[in-house]
Amino acid sequence: MIGWALTFLIVALVAAVFGFGGIAGTAVEIAKLIFFVAVVLFAISAVVGLLRGRSPTV
Numbered sequence: 001m002i003g004w005a006l007t008f009l010i011v012a013l014v015a016a017v018f019g020f021g022g023i024a025g026t027a028v029e030i031a032k033l034i035f036f037v038a039v040v041l042f043a044i045s046a047v048v049g050l051l052r053g054r055s056p057t058v
Contacts (some may be wrong), residue, residue, distance in 0.1 A: 001039040005031045 012027035 001034060001041070005035040006032065008034065 008027045008031035012031060015021075015024040015027060048054045
């Protein structure tokens with residue numbers, strides 16, 4: 001999911017360089033949304049892992 005956020009960020013940067021402001025703004029918003037969803041899902045996963053008492057696998 002972080003990969004998707006980075007992809008949209010790169011698309012936004014390329015669009016901004018070529019002057020496509022609307023596309024760049026939209027891509028940045030999508031990248032931020034995906035990033036925050038990934039962070040929330042990670043936090044939920046970490047809390048559930050702690051509550052279940054399982055040791056994390058590395």
